[in-house]
Every structure is written in C-alpha cells, then in structure tokens.
Amino acid sequence: MNDRFLRACRRQPVDATPVWFMRQAGRYMKEYRELRQRYSMLELCRTPELATEVTLQPVRRLPLDAAIIFSDLLLPLEPLGLPFDFVKGDGPRVERPIRAESDVDALSPFEPRERLAPVLEAIRLVKASLSGLVPLIGFVGAPFTLASYAIEGGHSNHYAHTKALMYGNPKTWHRLCALLADTAADYLVAQVEAGADAVQLFDSWVGALGPADYREFVLPHSRHIFDRLKSVGVPTIHFGTGTATLLPLLAEAGGDVIGADWRIPLDDAWALIGEDHAIQGNLDPTLLLAPTSRLLAGADDVLQRAGSRPGHIFNLGHGILPGTSVEAVETLANHVHAFSSI
Amino acid sequence: MNDRFLRACRRQPVDATPVWFMRQAGRYMKEYRELRQRYSMLELCRTPELATEVTLQPVRRLPLDAAIIFSDLLLPLEPLGLPFDFVKGDGPRVERPIRAESDVDALSPFEPRERLAPVLEAIRLVKASLSGLVPLIGFVGAPFTLASYAIEGGHSNHYAHTKALMYGNPKTWHRLCALLADTAADYLVAQVEAGADAVQLFDSWVGALGPADYREFVLPHSRHIFDRLKSVGVPTIHFGTGTATLLPLLAEAGGDVIGADWRIPLDDAWALIGEDHAIQGNLDPTLLLAPTSRLLAGADDVLQRAGSRPGHIFNLGHGILPGTSVEAVETLANHVHAFSSI
Numbered sequence: 001m002n003d004r005f006l007r008a009c010r011r012q013p014v015d016a017t018p019v020w021f022m023r024q025a026g027r028y029m030k031e032y033r034e035l036r037q038r039y040s041m042l043e044l045c046r047t048p049e050l051a052t053e054v055t056l057q058p059v060r061r062l063p064l065d066a067a068i069i070f071s072d073l074l075l076p077l078e079p080l081g082l083p084f085d086f087v088k089g090d091g092p093r094v095e096r097p098i099r100a101e102s103d104v105d106a107l108s109p110f111e112p113r114e115r116l117a118p119v120l121e122a123i124r125l126v127k128a129s130l131s132g133l134v135p136l137i138g139f140v141g142a143p144f145t146l147a148s149y150a151i152e153g154g155h156s157n158h159y160a161h162t163k164a165l166m167y168g169n170p171k172t173w174h175r176l177c178a179l180l181a182d183t184a185a186d187y188l189v190a191q192v193e194a195g196a197d198a199v200q201l202f203d204s205w206v207g208a209l210g211p212a213d214y215r216e217f218v219l220p221h222s223r224h225i226f227d228r229l230k231s232v233g234v235p236t237i238h239f240g241t242g243t244a245t246l247l248p249l250l251a252e253a254g255g256d257v258i259g260a261d262w263r264i265p266l267d268d269a270w271a272l273i274g275e276d277h278a279i280q281g282n283l284d285p286t287l288l289l290a291p292t293s294r295l296l297a298g299a300d301d302v303l304q305r306a307g308s309r310p311g312h313i314f315n316l317g318h319g320i321l322p323g324t325s326v327e328a329v330e331t332l333a334n335h336v337h338a339f340s341s342i
Numbered sequence: 343m344n345d346r347f348l349r350a351c352r353r354q355p356v357d358a359t360p361v362w363f364m365r366q367a368g369r370y371m372k373e374y375r376e377l378r379q380r381y382s383m384l385e386l387c388r389t390p391e392l393a394t395e396v397t398l399q400p401v402r403r404l405p406l407d408a409a410i411i412f413s414d415l416l417l418p419l420e421p422l423g424l425p426f427d428f429v430k431g432d433g434p435r436v437e438r439p440i441r442a443e444s445d446v447d448a449l450s451p452f453e454p455r456e457r458l459a460p461v462l463e464a465i466r467l468v469k470a471s472l473s474g475l476v477p478l479i480g481f482v483g484a485p486f487t488l489a490s491y492a493i494e495g496g497h498s499n500h501y502a503h504t505k506a507l508m509y510g511n512p513k514t515w516h517r518l519c520a521l522l523a524d525t526a527a528d529y530l531v532a533q534v535e536a537g538a539d540a541v542q543l544f545d546s547w548v549g550a551l552g553p554a555d556y557r558e559f560v561l562p563h564s565r566h567i568f569d570r571l572k573s574v575g576v577p578t579i580h581f582g583t584g585t586a587t588l589l590p591l592l593a594e595a596g597g598d599v600i601g602a603d604w605r606i607p608l609d610d611a612w613a614l615i616g617e618d619h620a621i622q623g624n625l626d627p628t629l630l631l632a633p634t635s636r637l638l639a640g641a642d643d644v645l646q647r648a649g650s651r652p653g654h655i656f657n658l659g660h661g662i663l664p665g666t667s668v669e670a671v672e673t674l675a676n677h678v679h680a681f682s683s684i
Binding site for chain 2: 155157158159160164167168207209210211212213244245262263264265268284285286287289290291294301318321323
C-alpha cells in the first residue's frame, strides 16, 4: 500500500508529501455530476455501490495518497430523530430544528451498524476495490458543527440560535453535545471496524466561537471522541476552519493530525498546535481557480512553511469548490509530490 | 459634548469606557421596525429626514457615547455604475455583478457631494439634532468588502468569483480597488465636511483572506484611504471580522482605532495591533441573546482584558442581531459605564 499518508499522520519520514483533498469526490468531476443527474445526494450516500463508485472516482483519475469515503456530515442526524434533506441552492434543511430542551429529550441514541449500515457497507466495498492502493479515510461531523445544523436547521451566518441555546441553557447544550459525541465515536469505531484506515472529525464551523467558549462548550465533547478512539489504533485528524485562535485547543481536544485553513500561515499554525502533532493543510481552495503559476506558488509556500519536519499532509484549507477544473487538481497533486521529493 | 468616544480614539484618559454598537440603529428596535413597514431600506437611506430619525432612535433610547449615521455599506455602488437592491431574506443583490475587465471599464468615479448628497444632508441634520450630545460617526465600505459585493453580486460563502478575479487578473483587481479606494476616501472626506466627528472603514469580510493575500491585494488600497484622511483631522476606525491573523496588517494599513471581533481575546488583539493604536470591540453579538449574567460576564472579560490603558472603545465584534432585545443592549451599555468607572 502507498502508506505516505499514514506515515505522515504518525510523523514518520515519507518519500514525498502525501496529498488528498477535502471534497475530492464532488461536483468538480464530470463523472460525479453525471451520477448526480440520476441520483440525489442522499441516494448516493445511502446506496453502497453508488457511494463506492463516487469514492473511487477521484482516486482513479488523480494521483492521491488517500481516499475518503463519500458520505455527508449530517447522516447521523436522521437516526437520532432529526430528518433532513438537501434543498437545491440552499443546502441542508432539517425538518424540525432543535430549539428547546424537549427537542433534545426526543432524540435517541442508535446503533450505527444498523442505521448507518450503507456507509459501513460502502467502506467495505471501497476497501475491497482499492485492494491496498491507498488508505481510506472515514469521517464524521463534530458535536459543535452537527449541533449547529441541528439547531439552525441549515447553514447559518451568525449561529444565533445555536449560541442562544448554548448560553441560555448550557445543561441542554451539553446533553445534546454529549449525545452527538457518543454518536460520533460509535460511528467512527464502526467505520474503523469496517475498514477505515484513518478518521477525520469535521468541526467545520467551530471558528464561529472564541477560545473561552470553545473550551467551555466544545472541547470536552470533542475530547471524548478522541479519547474513545485511542484504543482503536488508527490515526485521527481534527479539522476546522477559521480556527487561528483555537488551534491549541483543537490539539488539546485530540487528534494525531490537526487541520488548519489558509487564514493562518502553516508554520504559525504548526507552532500553535505543537511538534507533537502532525498538520494537514492549508491551501486556499480558491487558488484552484487561479492561473497555474499562482496556484503552484501558493502550494510552494505551504510546502516551504511545512519544511522538512515529518508530519505534513498536504490538503486545502476547506473543500474543493464546484467550479474547479480536474486538471488544476491534478497539476497541484503532481506538483506537491514532485516538489516535496526533491 | 460627551467626548469619551473621541478621547478614547486618541488614547486619552476617560471617566468611563465609551460604548456604541455596530448596527445600533436597526431591526432590534421597535421604532425602526415600524418605519421599515412603510419604507424600504434604500428609501430610509436616501431620505435625509428618515435616515436622521433612524440614526437618532438608539441615541434617544440608550446611553450611547456615539451615534453612527444610518446608511448602507453599498450606497457608493450605484453611482459607480452598479445598481443593486435588497431582496427579502437574501440580502443585497447587484444587478450586473463584475466578472471581467470590461465590467470595470464601465465604472466611473463620481462626486459624492452630488450623488450621495442625501447621506451628507442626513449627517448635517443629525448633527443639528444632536447639538453636541454625542459625536457622530460616518462610515464607508472598504475596497475588499465592496469589491466582494460588486463581484459576487451579494453575500458569499467562499468569495470564489472575487478571488478568481483577484488571482486571475490582478491588474483589473487593483484597478477596481483603486477606484473603490478613491471613492471611499472622497466620500469619507465629504462626510467629515458635512459634520462627521469620526469615520469607520468597514472591511467586514476581509477575514476570508490569509495575510499574504491581504498584503498584496488589499493593504495598498485601504492604506490609500487612511493616508488621504490624515489631513482631515478626525479619528479613524478600521474594522473587520475574522481578522485574528490580519490585525497587524490592518494596523499597518491605517486607522487610529482597530476593530477586533470576539474570535480573539481583546488583550491578544491589542498586543497584535500595538500600543500606538486604540482598539474597538469585541463582545460576541450573540451574547446579547444570552441570560444577563452571562452577557455581563462576557462584558467584564472584555473590560478586564482592556485593562486601564487608555484607548478602548467598547463595542460588539459585529453588528447587533435582529432578535436582540433593546433591554439587553441598555443593560450592557449601562454595565460598561458602571464597571469601567469604578
């Protein structure tokens, strides 16, 4: 197996910097758009053969050092009691968002091996298809990010409902997040059992909080997940955006690898999370829309800031944007390998 | 005149920390909502008597140390050649967003004393009504933030079009931003001539950029505005959100006062901008939705971090949210005065 990615997660030397991309399976690929004309997002996620196909599309086409299972952050919400759907142009829409204590009472834990079986089956199918070509990453949404969708009912600019519940009813907030943390941990353990070689916790929207709120309202729950994963033995990645002032706390909560976005230079980010963690990131995804010379200059800057210390996984600071060309992604991945293996 | 605010801008000692709030005139006030049932946002902005009334509403009701002229960041776009309107639930919508060099060619500079005369007239009316009660703040959108609206056509999550133009056609980007900077400077000078006692440059969305991009694509243009304001003699405020890694560069670009949001503790922010600048901020606006004890604990934390060094203006890290109660704002303003005058 190409083990660059797993070695970098463990801060071991590699022959070239491993590279994968958040949302590497997605609308920027023609193959994906063709499938999406016939199937909804949720159909792709819930049909193991389709999720497998979508997971493999970028790995076939591009020189990537890891696959990531095609799924959606929000899948655990429905079995918890929060059905949702995707509204065209508007993103996810939770049918009955959480606004009060009684809404949290109505949620119930579930067995991911039953209720999220299609994802686990897709992991098994992908692993069989990959036959050791590259490792497979599993993932889940972190408690804050899942809670924000559950409470706002969809995307949010200000997280007003989320923070109002957090500040106004901390007991209910902590009960909700404890349930989400247990759910996330159970689900990640099941993903590893099914074959995931590493797992990523996506706390995509946690950058809406300042450090004191993160410590009080989020850290204990995210830490619970990483504590439960310790015995599982696969590398763990902890990712968020807008986290320049939160990075030391993300590292404290857990994760062998901490993800950073482009708002902070990679060397500054690594200094904040400490040398005892690997780092993943952190090119601005919009650079994939830029002329090649600027794209590659941006990549070189990231690689130079990473330097020669083992433990850098090249990625974007957030997911690939829909308007990106596959050729740009290919050029970037090849460049990372070539530049870093000099 | 209550000159706490102006003294704090100049880092002079004050009897109590001055306080004003971004979007202190707005939907959280019943008086404002009543007017908005009869007039559109743009009608309020473009009718001097109405803009005056809205500007004065919070000053009458609340113990504020400054008024800010009621207007909208985007008003300069139409006279530049970019008409827009507000779409209910969706925010501003620019009719023909800028996407290419030719779209920038079609823009033209204008005389704010003619084309934005209603705002300047409102400033004169407000000044007459205030008769020295509190100072009046004028404002304008910064080149990056205005360019992002002009290019995206409205609010944006990823600023993909904006950055694609910035990276792909830097010459056009700089031409656009130079025009926006001249426009902003002309307009602010005219606001000061009309009576504004201080001015704020709103670069609300600049936190979408990393530091290297800020330095290359934004700093020269924002600096141009502050350079032009130097001879005008009123205090200047430079505000953005998500700027934890940009604060030193915002200070370098200019502004007697630098605004910070809640994502960075105020003392850390002040250390980054330097003791030769005053600081404005930085309570999370969602704390106004929280129980009073938590709201005031948050305010105390901000005030303690500001310490006794002159030059702190209390504000939120962004605007007051629509669901906020006037009583909460009043409690907060009184608390800031009481706590800081001990």
